[in-house]
Amino acid sequence: HNRVISIANQKGGVGKTTTSVNLAACLAERRQKVLLIDLDPQANATSGIGVGQREGGSIYRALLGDTHVRELVVPTAIEHLDLLPSEVDLAGAEIDVARADRYLHRFAEALAPLRAAAHYDFILVDCPPSLGILTMNALCGSDSILIPIQSEYYALEGLTVIERVIGQLRASGANPRLEIEGIVMTMYDGRTNLAQQVVAEVVKHFGEKVFETLIPRSVRLSEAPSYGQPIIVYDKHCTGAAAYRQLAREFLKRRKAG
Amino acid sequence: HNRVISIANQKGGVGKTTTSVNLAACLAERRQKVLLIDLDPQANATSGIGVGQREGGSIYRALLGDTHVRELVVPTAIEHLDLLPSEVDLAGAEIDVARADRYLHRFAEALAPLRAAAHYDFILVDCPPSLGILTMNALCGSDSILIPIQSEYYALEGLTVIERVIGQLRASGANPRLEIEGIVMTMYDGRTNLAQQVVAEVVKHFGEKVFETLIPRSVRLSEAPSYGQPIIVYDKHCTGAAAYRQLAREFLKRRKAG
Ligand SMILES: Nc1ncnc2c1ncn2[C@@H]1O[C@H](COP(=O)(O)OP(=O)(O)OP(=O)(O)O)[C@@H](O)[C@H]1O
Ligand SMILES: Nc1ncnc2c1ncn2[C@@H]1O[C@H](COP(=O)(O)OP(=O)(O)OP(=O)(O)O)[C@@H](O)[C@H]1O
Numbered sequence A, B: 001h002n003r004v005i006s007i008a009n010q011k012g013g014v015g016k017t018t019t020s021v022n023l024a025a026c027l028a029e030r031r032q033k034v035l036l037i038d039l040d041p042q043a044n045a046t047s048g049i050g051v052g053q054r055e056g057g058s059i060y061r062a063l064l065g066d067t068h069v070r071e072l073v074v075p076t077a078i079e080h081l082d083l084l085p086s087e088v089d090l091a092g093a094e095i096d097v098a099r100a101d102r103y104l105h106r107f108a109e110a111l112a113p114l115r116a117a118a119h120y121d122f123i124l125v126d127c128p129p130s131l132g133i134l135t136m137n138a139l140c141g142s143d144s145i146l147i148p149i150q151s152e153y154y155a156l157e158g159l160t161v162i163e164r165v166i167g168q169l170r171a172s173g174a175n176p177r178l179e180i181e182g183i184v185m186t187m188y189d190g191r192t193n194l195a196q197q198v199v200a201e202v203v204k205h206f207g208e209k210v211f212e213t214l215i216p217r218s219v220r221l222s223e224a225p226s227y228g229q230p231i232i233v234y235d236k237h238c239t240g241a242a243a244y245r246q247l248a249r250e251f252l253k254r255r256k257a258g
């Protein structure tokens, strides 16, 4: 494998962090070796997986070339799942990285030793809600992008923008091989017309790229981060846990089918 | 009045746009003259209020000094409510503005003629989900910040960061008079413990700054943007409309009490 996947969508609050943390945990449960990279200055994935922030311990140092990524990787409470944490200071990084040389490729270069070692089956990157420097860095250093979409109207509006950005990265040569790993519908509440309409619209637009697994809206999913636990640890029998396990199965099936 | 208020929170999906559009409409309904500025490249407030995007018609032009803000203001279907629209291209603006002179004060300078004319009682600015250049510009040019907070765990984590940023803007002289207008709790579902715990935590932290009006989670609020209508037009009798009308009343009462 050794595949790097950015979990990105500039629309805020669509479930990027929730999907990063829980898909990573469910893949690790299926004995895949996974590294979760928290590239968001909010550091939600870092706390959501139960790891404390350490000043100077984030990927920020590696993006500016001060530290080797290997020194920043920490284990989590989940077997086969490691984390490269974020820190709140990363917010200052956007400007520092923007002014550095080869500013779009700092992430790819920092990650190169980990890629070469090929220790991980999957490297998942939780991105901030923007198409700024940090997300563009992640996309330039990834094999594919996984796009969580909330089953709501505003979430539809940004789809053409992300598609355009992917096209630009490919055409400009910044990352010619960037693929769409898939689209995950999140916070789906089948009782509302709105959710059904949004899913129909997304399927019309992205076709087979849309995962069949729909992640339902579930309070347990929003409670788990306050305990620093993925859903399969916090409440393994709830609908949220079943949905992310299902997503991990579908994700691996699609990978095998290539 | 003539007060400029940024509606900001770097956490994504907390209800910034929903609050901007609906508070603006409810203030206009109470015969306040309101200008809504969409500073988010996603342009959600622009479509949420039913205005189409026009290439070159966004505040982006004014931030770079190419056009006068007055030429960019358009009326909306709501009496007493005007809009300064966004456009998807604004995403490119972050980098252009970052490289311009006085890059933190482009918004304040562009807005100066409108402030001087004192035609509006309130100017509300819908910000993107980040503390990058566009949001910092809005904060430097505002009298106060209104912070919507989703009644969820991850939303709590970013509070200390915003407070730090406000303190830095005041202390550095970038905007010594920036105040906190208030905190609005959004998507509140009183049946969950989580929501109650989060509200208690926010009140402990911000005390009286927290508006008593809690905006409930309501599907009608998430349906309204697909019709390009604020909630008081889409479904004037629903709980979402009552809540935002209540918020507008409380907001004006606090302003009068000064
Ligand atoms: N399926 C779900 N059911 C209920 N709540 C959910 C679900 N998925 C995510 N949430 C909650 O919704 C909020 C937004 O999710 P999350 O923070 O994962 O989105 P995000 O896209 O990472 O946000 P940001 O844009 O700020 O990075 C969080 O409070 C989260 O706990
Ligand atoms: N009180 C509410 N009840 C139900 N849904 C809501 C409520 N407020 C907002 N929403 C929905 O939740 C989603 C997020 O809200 P909104 O887009 O206003 O947040 P935002 O903070 O502006 O997001 P971004 O960070 O992307 O700018 C939208 O789909 C919106 O329609």
Ligand SMILES: [Mg+2]
Residues within 6 Å of the ligand: A016, A017, A018, A040, A044, A127, A128
């Ligand atoms: Mg996130």
Ligand SMILES: [Mg+2]
Residues within 6 Å of the ligand: B016, B017, B018, B040, B044, B127, B128
């Ligand atoms: Mg918004």
